[in-house]
Structures are given as C-alpha cells and as structure tokens.
Amino acid sequence: MKYLNKKLLRDVKNNWAQFFSVFLMALLSIVVFVGLQGAWHGLQDSVGSFINKSTLANYWVQSSSVTNTDLKKINSLSGVSNAQRGTRLQVKQNKHYVIIDAYEHPISQSYVIKGKKYNNQSVNGIWINKEYAQHHHLAINDTLKFSVNKRTVLFKVKGIVQNPTRIYFTGTPEFIAPNYSNYGYAYISPHALKAQLNYHGPNNIVEIKGNHHNMRKATETIFGKRLVSFNSRSTLPDVSNALDRVGQIRNLSYLFSFIFILLAILAMYTTIQRLIKSQYDIIATFKALGFSNFQVGIHYASFGLFVGGLGSLTGLIISPTISWFVLKKQQQMFSIPHWNISYTYSVLFVILAVISICILSAFLAARSATKGLPAIFLRGKEESSAHKIFIERWEWLWTHIPYAGRWAIRDVFINRTRTLMGIIGVAGGMMLMIAGVGMPQSMNHLVDKAYTQDFTYDKRLTVNSYSQYSTEHPQAKQWVQLSPAHFTPDDGYNRLLVVWPWG
Template identity: 65%
Template structure:
C-alpha cells in the first residue's frame, strides 16, 4: 500500500503540476505570438517624429508604433486609455467589433473591468478627464497580451480589476470626444538590441518617463515567471515521493522474502534458478508500481485543472489549456522501472544461497561494532535498550534511511501546507498594517496648492521610476517620503528610515548585489541629473522593490520634489 501510494502521488504531483505549468506556458506562448507582443514599451512626456526615426535607425529594431495614453476616471474608478492609429499589438476580441481606428465615439474596454462593472456592448460609458465628463459607446470587449497581469500602476503588486481597467479609443475619438490636441506620449517597439535601454536614454533624456521590455514589464513577466515556479514545485515534490517509493519497495520485498524463506528453499530445491525467483518478486514492483502509475495518471488532470483555475483570477488569458510534454510519459515509465528494479535488487540480495540454508529458517546477519562504540564514555552511559536500538539502526541502514526520509518528507509537506498560507497572511499584515498604516491614498494634481489649502496634510510621498547604478536590469521605484506616521518600515537591523542616505529594499539589494555602505547612483525618469547617495540600510519589505529616501535628504541634494500621493489615516 505504501509503494502504491508513493507511486501514485509521484505521478499525481509531477504530471498534475506539469499539465498546469506546461499548459500555462503553451497558452501564454500561443497568445503572445499570435497577437504580436512588442519587445519594448516607452512612455515619454512627448514623442516626436524625429524620435521615431532615431528609434527605427537603431540596429535590430523592426517596427515602431507611437500613440497616446491618458488616465481618466469612471465613477471613482481609474481607466488607462491608449490610442493608436495602427497598434503594433493585436488586441484579442472577446465580444463586439474589432478595434477600429476610424471610430469617432467608440471605446474598447478590457474584459475584467467590463465584467466587474456589468458593461455590455452598446452601453454608454461616462468618463471624466481634466474635470470634464465625456461619453463613449462600448464597441468591443477586449484583452491585451501586454496586460496579462494588469495592476494599473507599478505601486501595486496584484490586479484590482474592480478599480483599475484599460481601454482603447481611436485617435479620431481622442480629438473629437476628448478634444485632445496634445502630443503622442507612448511607443511600442518590435525588434531587439543588446543595449536598447542605454540608447533610448540618449534619445529621450529628461523626457523619458517609463521603459520596459518583456522581462521587466510586470504585466507580462509575472505570468511567464509563474510557469517556472509551478515547474520547480513539480520536480521538488515528485523527487521526494519517488525516493520514498524506491525505499518502500526495497524494504517491503526484503521483508516478504524473509517471511517466505521456506517457499524459496522449496522452489530452489525443485530446480528453479535464482534468476526466476528474482523475476517473480520483481513482478510485485511491476504490479504495484503499474497500478499506482495508472491511478496517478487518471487523477493528474484533475490536479492540472485545479492549479490552472487558481491562476485564472490573476491572469487575463483568452484560452486556458492543460498540456503535457513527453517527460510525463518518461516519468510514468521511470516510476514503474524504479519499482521493478528496487524489487529486483531486494530479491537478488535475499534469494542467494543453498536451499538447505533457507530451510533452516535462520537468516545470518554479521554483527560488528559500530563507530559510536569507540566513544566508550558515551557508549557505556547508554542503557541497554538504547545500544540495541542504535546497533539495529546501523545494521538495517536502508530501513533507517527510509524512516528518516519518510518523516522528513512528510514533515516538509505538512509545514509547507500549513505554513505557506500563514506566511502569506503574515506578509500582507506586515505590509499593510505595520510597514504602511494609512487607510487611504489621495492623488493630488497640484502639490503646492493643496499643501497651502490643507496645512494639516503631513505624509506626502513622491514615487518615481528611476535608473539605479548598479542595478538588476529593472527600472525600480525611488520613493521619497516626507515626515509622518504612515510609513514605518524597518531595516534588516531594526532601524528606521532617517536623513543622510538611501535605503534599498532587500529584494532589489540581493538581485543587484548592493550592500550597506555602497554608493548608489540614481537618475529619475524625467530628469537628466544623476545623484549619488550612500546606502544607509537594507529595508525588509515584500512590496514595492526599489529605494526609499527622506524628502529632506532628496531636497538637500537638489532633487526635484513635487509629490502627488498623500497618505491619510
């Protein structure tokens, strides 16, 4: 029964998780390929025709498409609207019409936002932009491959489709409905260049606001990284179950042979060779391992669908599929072979000898001193029952090893199963009760005006994308914090954020190799000036990765300070 369970669990875990990660990988790859996911995304204060020509001139760049991005409000909710004459990306149509760049009043809205707000084709959508209300007709419900894990802003770490959505309108509607006469401010780029990040910083300078590639855009990279996470889990847990199956089969067959010494002796006396007897006992491995594998293969698809369904609330994909690779069949065959081979080895070591020896019914075991007995002061203080137990453990090493691995593996699974939800809950509580204790965030357009009219407002925060040097290839956040009671995160040594330097988050510091006392260069997007600060501490936080600095230190270094976020109790 133990071998059957271990074989079945090995297949259930490995094949079940493989169906999830391989299916998710296949769904992602087909979706991103069919819908032409760009390689780079740029947002600037404005984009000129000269900028596009310079981008096209970079080696390896194939296509450049520019457009306009606006953020509007819809009944206290936020919509990010993009407008392209001919988008590089191909939008997946869920319902309604395809995106039409000639539509004068239509809007194409993302599936999740439409679902959470009960929007249907033909509905009139009222949005507010620069304190004016405009009306658009819902022409289509779409999904974008560049927004699979859409959070609305880099400050958030999980999707919130009820409050943040994205949409597309035509340039014609942008001018006619919104009366927008401003410049284009976003670019989608197809192609590859070794050091594209450096090239665009030269082209745009202080006008560069954001830069992403497929690896650094969280809306895409989070989904692709999830494939690797599930894949690693499948290998980890399957290895434990396979190891237990080997040990269980080996010890079970050894015990079976010990209990059937007379039968083995009779068979050998009748002329049966040792090889035939070994094959007979090896068939137990085929039977039990085969049954376990079949049951595991039948149950595995249920696990695959369960794991995939747990991802549907986070990722926006048009199609979800369970898919298996050739390695699933290889593992099934491997489990059966392991059971057969371990049973054969046990039978081989237990069926050698003359029939007369087996008929005595006594299995000779060579006893010898173990290495602990040389420590006489230790050994003589052990009770007799303790010495017996220790000697027995060292003589029956396989059985002892099976017990250790079985208990260790079971304990690991138990602690992981109970501990993971508790750990996640702890991290959420720590982030939003201890590190940040505010109740609301207000986004303010004019800092100076608001500060004068509301002098009691204290905890201001300025959040900017920045290029750090050294870094880990990502544009991280630089968070400038004013005095207040709502940002209370601690360093790894238990200290507070103080004046006089920069505080780097633990995840960013680990990936970029940054240590306390290092000098870190910072260049915020929207500025040409590079600043240098000493790293005063490493912050233990699980939320936004980047660096924190006090407003006093930032202003003293002549940094641009005009925060737009106010934390409120």
Template identity: 30%
Template sequence: MKYLIKKMLRDVQQNYTQFIAVFLMATISVMIYSGMASVWTGLSSTVKEEVDETNMANLYVSATNITDDDVSDIKDLEEDLEISLICKRSFNTVDGESEIEVNTVNNFDVSKFTLISGETYKEDKEGIYLDKDYAEKHNLNIGDDVYLLNAWGEEVTLTLLGTIHSPEYIYYTGAITETVPNYEKYGYGFVSNNTFLKLNSKINYTLAKITTSSEITDDMLSEILGERFVSVTKRADYTTYSRVEKEVEQMKKMATLFSLVFILLSLLTMYTSMVRLVNRQTQVIGTLKGLGVKSRQIKFHYALYGLITPLLGGLLGLLIGRLTVSKVLLNVKKTTLYLTEWKLVFSASSFILIAIIIICCSMAAVLAVRKVLKSETTDILRGNINQGRVKKELKDKYFLSNFSYEFRLAIRNMSENKVRFIMGIVGVLGGMVLMIAGLGVKDSINGSNDYVFSKQFTYEIKGILKIPGSVLEGEDGLQYLYENSVEIKTDLKDKKTILTALEDGNYYHFYDNDDNEINIKDAGVVVSRHLADELGIKAGNTISIKVNGDDSFKEIKVNAITKTLTPQGIFFSKDALEDAGIKFIPTSFLTDQKDAEYYRNLDEVKNCITREEQLNNTKTVADSVMSVVKLLLLASVMLSVVILYNLGILNYVERIRQYATMKVLGFYMKEIRSISISESIITTLIGWIFGMLIGGAFLKLYVKIISFDTFEWIAIVNLRTYIIATLVVVGVTLVVNILLNKKIKKIVMVEALKSVE
C-alpha cells in the same frame, strides 16, 4: 512465464496491504505534483500562444513626444524591426466610480489585442473597445454607451464596439496602490485616433512597442531620442506581463520543494517495501532456482512487482490530479490573471516522476533478488544467504539495567533490525516536517501581514497625487513620498526595483533584523533585506543607481539593511535623496485621517487607498498561496498515514513468528503489547524530536523560496502548529499500533510456527 504471472497475482492478493501502500504513495506523489505542473505548463503554453498571435513587443521604449522621424531612425537599427506607437491616458467615468486606461495607436503591427466579441477594429470607427472583465463587471453589452469625463471635465459618450483582451494586461491593477485586479474600479480600452481627440486635446505618443531580434541598448535609443528618452523595458520586466512568469515560478517552487520531501519519503518507503517483500520470499526464490527457472526470468518476475503497481498508481495520480488539484488551482489563478483560454497541459516532468518511481521500485526488487541468487540453491532454501559476520548480541549495559524487561527487549529488537528502526524514525520525521511546514506557512503569511500593517505602516490612508510635484494646500499632518522605478547595478547582478524617498513623518517605519527601529533621517539610505540578499548588498557597500528619467548612474552608499517586508526596494530620506543629486518630487502622501472619500474627492488626488484595503488586497494574494498549501497539507497528512501504516504492517508481517513464539513461551498478551508499544514510543519520540528541529528549518527555507519579489514573508511557527502536527503524527502512530496489537491477538500459532523447510 505464465506461471510466474499467476504467482505474482497470488502474491499481490496475499500481500495486498503492502501493494496498496505502494500504489497509494505513488498516486499521492504524482497527483499533487502533476496537478500543479499541468496548471503552470498550461499557463506558460497559453501565454506563449497569445504572445505569438498578437505579435507582442519584446521591447518597450518610454519617451516624450515620439515622432515619425524617430520611428524611421529606430527602424534603421535593424532591418526586420517592427514598431508601433502608443498614447495612453486614464479617464474617469461620469459616475466617478471607476477609471479606464484608454490607448490609441498609430498602427497595429505590434501588440495587437484579441477580439473576444463585437466588431473588427477599424482605425476610423468611433467608439471604444473595453477589456472583457471590466465590461462584464459593469454589465456592458455591445452597442451600450460608455460615459467618460474628458481632459476638460466634460462628459463624452462612447459606443462599446467590442470586448477585448491584450496579453500586456494579463495582470492589471490600474493603480500602484492596488495589489490585485479590481475590475469594478479599473479597466482598459482601445480607441481610434479621432475618438481619442474627443477625450484629450492632442495625441502625444509616449511609448514605442518594438519587436526585434537584435540587442538595442539604452545608448542607441538615447542617441536617437535625446533628452526625450526616459527608459527601455524588456518584455520579461514589463509589469502587467511579468506577473505571469512570477506566478509560474512561484508555483514551480512551491510544488517542487514541498513535493520533493514527500516524494523522497515515498521512494524510500517504497524501496524498503519492495526489498522486504522479496526478502520474505527467499525460499520461494530458492525453489524457483532449484526447478531450473533462469535467473533473468526470476529477476524479471520480481521487477514486475516494482513496475505494475507504481505505474498504475502514477497513472491514477495523473488523472486525479487533473480533475482535482488542477481545477482548484486554476480557479484561484483566475482571480488574479486573465487569459482568453485556460488550458491544462500535462508536463513532461510528471511522466519523468512516474518513471523515477518505477525505476526505484523495480531496481529495489531486482537488487534484492540478485543478492539472493548469488548464493547456492541449498543455502537459499536453508536461509543462509550472504550472512557475513554474525552480529554480536546486545548486552544489557548498566544504563539499561534499570528499565523493564519489555523495554530492554524492544531495544534489542531495534538494534537487530536497524533498517526497520530507521524507517520508522524517517516516517515520523517526514510527517512532522510536512505538517509543520504546511501549517506554518499560514502562520507566516498572517504574521507577515500583521507585521507590515500594524508595525511597519501606521498611516490610515495613502493617496496618489494626480500631478507629481503638487501638494495639498491647507492640509496639515501629511507625509509626502517620492516613488519611482530605479535600476540598481551591483557586482552580482542588475535589477529594476522601486525607489521610495520620504519626508519627515511618523507613518512609515524601518527596523533592522533585531527589530530595532532605524531612523531613516539619520540612516539616509537603506535597502530592504530580501533585495539586499538577492543583489549581495551589505551595509557600507556602494552601489550604482539610475532613477527612471535620469540619463546616468549615480554612486550611492548603503548605510543599513532593513527588514521591510514590502515594498522591496531602496529607501531614502528626503535630504539624502537631494544630496545624491536627485530631485524630490512628491508622488503620494500618507495621513492618519480616516475619511478616504474626502481625499478621493479632492482635485489634486488621483486615487487613494486605506491601510485596511491594502491589508485585504494582500490577504487576497495570500489566499491564492494558501489554497495551494492546503492541498499540499492534505496530501502530506494522507501520505503520513499511508507511510506509517505501511511501516507498521511490514513490521508486523516480519515478526509474526516472533510474536507467536512469545505466546507459546507463556508471555501474557499485555507483555507482548508492552514490547510493541515500547518500540513504537522510542521510534516515535526520536522521529518527533528530529521532526520538530528539521520542520522549523524547512519552513524557513520554504517561506523564503515562495516569497514574491515585492513581498518578503517571514517564517513564523506558533505553539498551536507544533501541537497540531504532534497530535496528527503521534495520533496516527498510536492508531496503527492499536490495529497491530489486535492483529497480534488474532495470530494463529500453528500457521505462524509451521516449518518453512
């Protein structure tokens, strides 16, 4: 067996280009997938640990004035149920530049916070515990004073007792107008009951956090709380926490779908490489068999070809992915999420991927050897291996007669080597698909953002009213909105989303799939396309909705589906809302005025944001996606280069004798080069055409999958993307062809034509 090992090492040395190609393909495939998988596995693991350590609630009950008697009645629903009551309210800082959401609790049995620095929490201690990011952004240290305006507009000074983190605030934006965390403007904190009474006249517990293993329904809670009951939310739907699951799911989708394409390309190329490598050693296999080496030893020997190379490549991919891809993605996620610890954990799926690559390569080698070993030793040495039917020579059809001799010879060569021809097409096609998808995602995100903030929204400022139902007296030209959470029930599934009702105005526009504008006043009720697809809603369908605060579902007819990209939800005209029995209570307003500071200083306005600020926030979210796409794009370019170069080298090795024979027969070098170029042009052209067609379809699927629940991106590919993808893929093909032509020129004919008998 040791001689077979020596032979394998010698074969690796002699055929190093093929082995390096297999090694690199395994490395790149594992590097990208495992690097991303380490981030989402580590993120999920860390969040789970924080949830367990803080005893995070799995049920959130909103109601007005929850009492101790209510707590007692809720506890009777289950023996092991734990419950904590929360009162929270946002207070502005004295300088008016930021806002802190202050929490106070009746006990910390459920949803404790994690102390990062400072004193241990005590119920009678006066002061405030602030989230770490807000404190760092405002240069606050333990013992510093925090200045807030209380409910009466008076200045209150609180001592910073500690910095904290709560898993319920992993993704905290502070206002519905913000789409990314902004620690300069928004933070959160916890105080004792006594401290809270300095800020507010009374403590009215409006949120009950519950840990329970039983199913507690709305009806059960409604029976206990009566008309005070508002809603119940599961942990998975709790906004500031559920964002983590959405981020993880998006990473999985991005990595899985994109990686699937180049992993399949890699596997196909590696499989072909191993089969070709074995087939070139037919006489060697016959010699080994003739010398008495057992078949199982020969199979094992060649199985090692497909074991060691991808194994080493896969392990290197794990290491590089951990040091590069994971680090880059981790830094991106830190801009939108906050955790006490960021861990990278190897995913089991990464090792499964390595195993799949090894099995594919090893099985390719074993199956190829097995096919050879079925023949007699003498036949193997003569090269007569299961030839089957003799292929008929390709005749010069009339449609080929007008082409040059070199072109017709290239056609004949491709017809006789269909696998080589198909693999060349697949290599070009795969490179085009990956390039178009990678570049197209950027076009799609930018195009979607432009669509939303130039065509869908035409206001300049969106403001949030401090008291829902109030209006700005003396302000003309405002369009008021009513926004609330709503539960939708369909035959397909139930979902909580956003309801938006609009007064008459010209700042918020709706379009159908053909970009024809929908008049919301005439349509009455419309549903966003992404949500409609998810729930199986079509125009004319009747659905059931329950608005947050209502106690029953209402039957609503959907009159149109709108290509609204964000927000995703259901939209009403004011009249249609009131016809459905739901009161229109203004919660925000739109205006075409540009002086944001003027509206921020109004007593009736809680907060406002400009359209430009919204666009920048959206771009921040998009940048986190694009950083991942750039990694995938880089990997796709590297993989395309490796695959196309490997295919070219394999074609050259297989045809050395043919090229040498042509030189002996008197073919000029330019004629041989012309034949090689003709084959390359035909292969590249076919692969390019299919790549252009499939690339666009793949991009549509990819963009649809990676879209957020709250923002649908639409697939857009401009001419520049097609040109860049074409130049890269075709350029690589031409460079490979030039390199191979140089190799053809250096062929030593004595060695190439030496008898193999």
C-alpha cells in the same frame, strides 16, 4: 509461472498495507509531476499562443514626450522592425480608475471577446478589458462616464478585449495582484483622445517590435532626461509574471516528484525485504522444484511491476484533474483568451522511470535472498551478525549512553535503509506542510504588516499636480511621490522609488 502469478496476487492481498505505501508513492509521483506539468506547460502554451497571435511588442518605453525624431531614431536601430508611439492616460470612472491607451497603429493587437475590432478612427468608441467589464456588468453599446479635469466625458463600449501587454494587470505598481474591481484598462483612438478628452499634449509611450543587443541603453541615449521607464518582456510585470509562473510551477513539479519517487524506491525495497524474510521456506521450495535464482528474482521483481504500474496508471488517470485545478487557480490571476492543459513526452519517460525503479528496487532486494542452497533457506530466518559501530570506538562517550539509547543507535545503523526512508519521509512531509500552511500565513502576515504598520492610511489619492491640489484642499495630510527608478550598474529592472516626508 502461472502459479507464481497467483502467488503474487495472494501476497499483495495479504500484505496490502505494506504494498499500499508503494502504490501511494508511485501514484503521488505521477500525479504531482504529470498534473503540474499539464498546468505549467499548458500555461506556457496558452501564454505563448496569445503572445504570438497578438504580435506582442518586445519593448515598451515611457517618456514625458515622444517626438517624430525620437521615433525615427528608434526605427533606425539595428534589429528593430517596427516602433509605434501612443498616449497613456489615467481617468476616473465613478470611484474606479481606468488606464487608457491611444495608438494610431498599435503593435500589440487586442483579442476581441465581444463587439467590434479596434478602430483608430472612432470618435466616441472605447474598448474595455474583459475583467473590468465583468466586475461592473458592462455590455456592448453601454455608455461609460469618465471624470476628466472636472468634466464628464461619455464613451460608448464598442468592444470587450484582452491585451497581451496586460496579462497580469494590477493597475498600479504598488499592487502585487490584480484588482479588477477598482482598476481597468481600455483603448480609444487618437481622434477620441483629442475630441472627447480634449488632450492635445505630446505622446508619452512607445511600443517596439524587434530585438536589439542593448535597447535600454539606446533608449536612454535617445530620450535622455525625458525617459520615465523602460521595459522588456522579461521586466514588464504585466507580462513577466505570467512567464515566471511557468518556471515556478515547473520547479515544484520536479522537486516534489523527486521526493515521492525516492520514497517509492525505499518503500518498495523495504517491503520486498520483509516479504522475503517471511517466505524463506517458500523460496526453498521454489529452488527445490528447480526454479533458478533469476526466475525467483524476476518473480519478486514482478511485485514492483504490478504495484508500481498500478500506481502510475492510476496517477496518470487522476493527473488531468490536478492540471485543470491548478489552471483554474491561475485563471483568477492571468487574463488569457484560451486555456488548455498540455503535456510533453517526458511524461512517458517519468512513468517508465517510476515503474522501472520499482521493479529494480524489488529485484535488488530479492537478489541477495535468492542465493544459496534450498537447505539454507529451510533453516528459516538468518541471524543478524552483530558488529561494532564507529561510535563504540569512543568509549568515554559510549559508556555514558543509557542501554536503551545504545540499542536504538545500533538499530539505526543496522537498518540503514529504513532509517533513511523515515528521514526522507519526515523531511518531505515537513516540506509539504510548511509550503501548504506556512506560505499562506506568510503572505497574510506581509499584507497585514503592510497595511497596519508600514501604511496606516484609509484613503489615497493620485493627482497630477500636488501643489495645485494642496492649495485647493489644505486638509490633505501627507504627500507621497512614486517614481520609476533603476540601479547603477543597471540590472535591467525598473524599481519603484517611494519618497515621503518623515513626521
């Protein structure tokens, strides 16, 4: 076997171009699957760890008012372990907007990046989110000025935080991506809400911990017409987008890995077939020296082990770089304290599967060529037997096809494996090209269409009272009303209802 191993290395060196395609397909199979798995599983672990450590609530209800009676009814529901009410307001900071929440005892705990932990007794302290602080160069003990009802309110930054309810924070339902330079979120105490913002209105938001079989219907019964919106972890965009992204990256890893593995099978099979057809005299010598059919088959199968194993090992080494690259892109969108890549045992199964597939495809390609006496192989390459293909039965069609076309059609059906390999290769390449080039173009087109055709405004204002604002500013051009809504029958999701006058 020592001489067979030397022959293996020599054959790989002499036919490196053909074997490089197998190496590349095996490498890409592992890089795509393992690299993307490290990203999606790492994102899943990072989000899951953040959610568990911060005791994220399960449901969120917004209402025009939340009373003590409402809170008692929610807490009495089966499966509910805790429910806390609070107040949510939007204030203006220079030309930017900050959404402020005030809870006595928040269920979803913020992760403190810098500063002190949230204090529900603080009168002038504020806890601002990390990304907004970074964009506006805010530090602990800085003073923030907010405009509220034509007066200026001062808050001192007590902490810079990240909250699990704002993992994918866009600031407004109309935005599909975070805009931290213009929108931020913050937390203050109920005391500061009254003393600083001079707010004495009702609470308008509830956080609920637990699981109820039909919480949405229960909240609709409790709040009636006062209900503004209901969200669960699967429907709240700030949370669900992060959870959905895990599934999207996972599906991509399965899809493209399958394509590359299939190409690796076909590349190895056709490569070994070509190699065997050029080595009939060597196979005859092996058999004359006493090597069995199995030993010869194992020798050619070792090409799959060597090339497939080398490609898989190289792909495994490169994969963490791909994982971190993908996660770095996700960090621009999601607000999570700690990021890490993570893998499962399926990585080992995929590596073994890729190597085994390469070995098996090489062995099957060699099996038919190892049968027969040495004298048969010494004759050289066997003549291909010609036979009619099914199209030739339709003489009225076949006779009208040019001779070159008949040759091409026969060649396709005789070399079915190579044809299949070409089809899959072209299909996979087109898929990658469309995904890589077409998707960004489509997204840019949607953005351009939205802000050049659908919406043509230069500025937009959010006001609490349109009638009062229109009286004070008669030059206002057009009003637009944005309200949460849901379908009947209910699918569990909140929709954004946009109402504007024609003309």
